[in-house]
Amino acid sequence: xxxxxxxxxxxxxxxxxxxxxxxxxxxxxxxxxxxxxxxxxxxxxxxxxxxxxxxxxxxxxxxxxxxxxxxxxxxxxxxxxxxxxxxxxxxxxxxxxxxxxxxxxxxxxxxxxxxxxxxxxxxxxxxxxxxxxxxxxxxxxxxx
Amino acid sequence: xxxxxxxxxxxxxxxxxxxxxxxxxxxxxxxxxxxxxxxxxxxxxxxxxxxxxxxxxxxxxxxxxxxxxxxxxxxxxxxxxxxxxxxxxxxxxxxxxxxxxxxxxxxxxxxxxxxxxxxxxxxxxxxxxxxxxxxxxxxxxxxxxxxxxxxxxxxxxxxxxxxxxxxxxxxxxxxxxxxxxxxxxxxxxxxxxxxxxxxxxxxxxxxxxxxxxxxxxxxxxxxxxxxxxxxxxxxxxxxxxxxxxxxxxxxxxxxxxxxxxxxxxxxxxxxxxxxxxxxxxxxxxxxxxxxxxxxxxxxxxxxxxxxxxxxxxxxxxxxxxxxxxxxxxxxxxxxxxxxxxxxxxxxxxxxxxxxxxx
Numbered sequence: 001x002x003x004x005x006x007x008x009x010x011x012x013x014x015x016x017x018x019x020x021x022x023x024x025x026x027x028x029x030x031x032x033x034x035x036x037x038x039x040x041x042x043x044x045x046x047x048x049x050x051x052x053x054x055x056x057x058x059x060x061x062x063x064x065x066x067x068x069x070x071x072x073x074x075x076x077x078x079x080x081x082x083x084x085x086x087x088x089x090x091x092x093x094x095x096x097x098x099x100x101x102x103x104x105x106x107x108x109x110x111x112x113x114x115x116x117x118x119x120x121x122x123x124x125x126x127x128x129x130x131x132x133x134x135x136x137x138x139x140x141x142x143x144x
Numbered sequence: 145x146x147x148x149x150x151x152x153x154x155x156x157x158x159x160x161x162x163x164x165x166x167x168x169x170x171x172x173x174x175x176x177x178x179x180x181x182x183x184x185x186x187x188x189x190x191x192x193x194x195x196x197x198x199x200x201x202x203x204x205x206x207x208x209x210x211x212x213x214x215x216x217x218x219x220x221x222x223x224x225x226x227x228x229x230x231x232x233x234x235x236x237x238x239x240x241x242x243x244x245x246x247x248x249x250x251x252x253x254x255x256x257x258x259x260x261x262x263x264x265x266x267x268x269x270x271x272x273x274x275x276x277x278x279x280x281x282x283x284x285x286x287x288x289x290x291x292x293x294x295x296x297x298x299x300x301x302x303x304x305x306x307x308x309x310x311x312x313x314x315x316x317x318x319x320x321x322x323x324x325x326x327x328x329x330x331x332x333x334x335x336x337x338x339x340x341x342x343x344x345x346x347x348x349x350x351x352x353x354x355x356x357x358x359x360x361x362x363x364x365x366x367x368x369x370x371x372x373x374x375x376x377x378x379x380x381x382x383x384x385x386x387x388x389x390x391x392x393x394x395x396x397x398x399x400x401x402x403x404x405x406x407x408x409x410x411x412x413x414x415x416x417x418x419x420x421x422x423x424x425x426x427x428x429x430x431x432x433x434x435x436x437x438x439x440x441x442x443x444x445x446x447x448x449x450x451x452x453x454x455x456x457x458x459x460x461x462x463x464x465x466x467x468x469x470x471x472x473x474x475x476x477x478x479x480x481x482x483x484x485x486x487x488x489x490x491x492x493x494x495x496x497x498x499x500x501x502x
Contacts, residue, residue, distance in 0.1 A: 046244075047241065047244035047245060048224055048244065048245050051220060051221055051224040051225075051245070052221055052224055052225045054217070054218075054221055054316075056217065056316055056341060056342050056343055057216070057217055057220045057233070057235050057237060057241070057316070057342065058235055058321065058340070058341060058342060059341075060241065061238060061240050061241045061244070064244065086343070087343065087345060088345060089341065090338075090339040091339045091340045091341055092328065092335055092339050092340065093325070093328070093340055093419070095419070100413070100417075102238070130238065130240065132413075133238035133239035133240055133413060133414065133415055133417065134239075134240055135240050136240065
């Protein structure tokens with residue numbers, strides 16, 4: 001269902017239906033729109049909760065550090081993991097001269113800050129580098 | 145690619161309903177200590193030896209202890225949510241992660257992970273596989289058992305003309321973590337495309353749950369290849385190949401070859417994290433996994449904590465011989481023991497009382 005049609009239908013119903021019916025319609029519409037871009041309903045924001053909700057243990061430190069980093073990025077209104085984030089995470093590990101470097105690449109989505117009625121959802125790539133088991137350094141880039 | 149969606153507040157009403165429902169469902173979650181004084185959960189890798197230890201411990205002590213082999217990832221989840229007294233994992237947490245949740249981790253046992261095959265007419269410990277060929281099989285680039293590359297290194301074997309079916313683990317698995325760690329070390333292509341993980345995007349194959357599931361699937365499927373903790377391969381009489389190690393020698397899986405690799409461990413990191421894959425040494429088995437034990441430094445219940453430490457201490461005093469009987473190696477290096485016991489001595493309950501009496 002296109003957005004234009006959805007608005008048209010909801011307008012025609014507004015005069016006749018109750019508020020409950022309108023909310024139900026909006027919910028169904030949002031589900032249809034979300035179909036092409038799966039998002040997660042998981043809302044955990046820290047290490048412990050990410051572990052408890054069942055994310056891959058080896059990537060959770062990176063996820064938790066990313067969520068801290070995102071707080072400082074004003075251009076993002078919201079940030080979220082996709083349902084495939086855990087599955088598609090790519091981890092590498094190298095050891096040189098006694099130093100351990102772990103790097104993790106994650107896929108995510110961000111809602112860019114905007115004044116429009118609609119959210120602008122963009123794919124994001126997160127790269128974490130964890131040297132000698134320290135706190136991960138996070139780099140976030142917008143995927144064009 | 146950018147996508148337009150309705151503002152998120154419109155979805156909040158529905159999300160809150162879902163959260164309420166999830167909260168209600170979580171009340172049905174199992175509670176710790178439902179049936180046992182000491183409850184552990186985690187890796188299936190170490191389950192055979194942990195079950196043996198618990199059986200012997202309960203014969204010697206008036207305490208009930210239980211270990212739920214639910215996989216490393218689930219074990220970490222349960223210790224984090226404090227529904228178990230200890231967890232065992234083959235996916236070591238790094239120090240940064242341990243600090244996040246006030247956890248203490250140390251290496252418990254070491255054993256080997258071995259490829260297992262079901263090849264009619266090919267006896268166990270006779271098929272030779274190089275690391276490169278193993279990686280190609282796992283990536284789906286080598287698809288027939290009678291491929292010239294396999295025939296070349298196995299000139300005396302009559303390899304069947306049948307497709308290779310890869311079997312891998314479905315759930316978050318420490319065995320998968322160690323196995324993919326090895327593949328990433330020996331194959332740049334594997335490292336680049338799939339990396340290391342308790343779960344990876346396998347390009348081919350069928351997935352099964354647990355080491356037992358792996359053993360049963362490979363046993364039942366001619367032409368299959370999987371990877372499994374060595375004890376399970378032995379128990380299920382699976383065909384294990386000879387694997388070429390970093391010293392270019394073809395070695396068979398055994399406690400002796402596992403020990404050759406394990407004795408090279410330094411255990412110097414704060415988290416004790418140590419990779420034991422593809423290590424040098426002419427007799428080193430190239431895929432050796434470590435099972436780590438995780439406990440909370442700050443304990444909720446003093447008695448529970450004391451009982452748990454009683455078990456863990458009993459393992460150090462009595463567990464090594466039992467481990468060897470099952471092809472596991474208890475990590476009881478003096479340097480490890482000193483650090484572990486020092487950490488136990490600092491464990492406290494929420495009221496600040498030391499768990500171990502000074």
